[in-house]
Amino acid sequence: MNLALPALVVFLLLLPGAVARSRIKLVERLSLDYSPLGQVVSETVAWAAALHALWLAGASLVFKQVLQADVLLRLLSAEPGAQTRALDTVAAQAPAVAAYGGSLLLAAYLVPALVRAAVMRWRLDRNGAPLRPLLRFHGAPWYYLLSGADFPAGEAPDFITVSAIVNIANQPFLFTGVLQHYYLDPSGQLDRLVLREAMRRPLSADKPLLPDADAAATPRFYPVDGDYFVLRYSDAITLNVEYITLTADTALA
Amino acid sequence: MKALMSQLAKDVLADPQAKGQLRAFLAAKSSRAVAANAAEAAAPTVIELRTASRTLRLLPRVVPSKSV
Numbered sequence: 001m002n003l004a005l006p007a008l009v010v011f012l013l014l015l016p017g018a019v020a021r022s023r024i025k026l027v028e029r030l031s032l033d034y035s036p037l038g039q040v041v042s043e044t045v046a047w048a049a050a051l052h053a054l055w056l057a058g059a060s061l062v063f064k065q066v067l068q069a070d071v072l073l074r075l076l077s078a079e080p081g082a083q084t085r086a087l088d089t090v091a092a093q094a095p096a097v098a099a100y101g102g103s104l105l106l107a108a109y110l111v112p113a114l115v116r117a118a119v120m121r122w123r124l125d126r127n128g129a130p131l132r133p134l135l136r137f138h139g140a141p142w143y144y145l146l147s148g149a150d151f152p153a154g155e156a157p158d159f160i161t162v163s164a165i166v167n168i169a170n171q172p173f174l175f176t177g178v179l180q181h182y183y184l185d186p187s188g189q190l191d192r193l194v195l196r197e198a199m200r201r202p203l204s205a206d207k208p209l210l211p212d213a214d215a216a217a218t219p220r221f222y223p224v225d226g227d228y229f230v231l232r233y234s235d236a237i238t239l240n241v242e243y244i245t246l247t248a249d250t251a252l253a
Numbered sequence: 254m255k256a257l258m259s260q261l262a263k264d265v266l267a268d269p270q271a272k273g274q275l276r277a278f279l280a281a282k283s284s285r286a287v288a289a290n291a292a293e294a295a296a297p298t299v300i301e302l303r304t305a306s307r308t309l310r311l312l313p314r315v316v317p318s319k320s321v
Contacts, residue, residue, distance in 0.1 A: 127319050148257035150319035157316050159262040161279060176279055178266065179256040196266060197276045221280040242315050246261055249299055249310040 005083055006076045012101065016108035017048025024112030026120070026137035047108075055104050065096060126150045142190055145241060146182050157243035162193055164236035165203060172203040172237070176221070177229055179241075190233040198229030265302055265311070274300040278313045 074086035125135040163176040177195030185191040199221035265271040278298040300311040
């Protein structure tokens, strides 16, 4: 079997970068990464370079091992004799090379996920945060809208209400309720919303344009039976999102 | 994915009476906005949440989004 050794070496060198790039991102699209090729390549190379620089510095400081650039270049050369000599050198240091590659891959898998969790935990990516341009998950718009991730920690509302107009038998109805869960389809689009305390009314029973003293007292909604109401996003004509906070009423307490 | 919901909101949804008051708030908030625009604000909905030791009186209100 013929093996393109230089291509394999380049692949192995870039693999940690590709793993780290995919692990640090919060993306709502699962099927395909439609990022421009140039962006994918540049991000992968940047991540790989940073990880290798860190690991080489660590190996130099802790184990007094330095990169033998001549061996690496011979691995990438097209001359079979040079490749053989380089492979012999690598084989002589197989445990160290395996430990380097294995630990680097493990770190590329785990560390970005921890960084992502820290960004989400401390909301370093919210609007107004100093590091927002660097840390914002631009591939996850629904996360910011429906998880309240743009609110500073400690100022987050208590829950979200959703109102949607759905056409039923050629009559528009307004559904509203407390948002419990939301699900995305593989392309990253909102698929369905799970509501609690769902209510609905015909859109024709809208609030009056002019203030009416009795308007607030007249019930226009009627409850939807059941604990959870699943609203398919494809059925919604419009979607209204509101953030609700509950504050202790000190005047009445 | 889980939507934003605080423990306090979960407690409200777990209490039948508080849940009913929350539902009343949801149904009335748009009408109340009309009245508020006309400087005829109705009395705000109060949610009473009974805990083991005391009763919490909560005022629900809509807060502006921070997203751009």
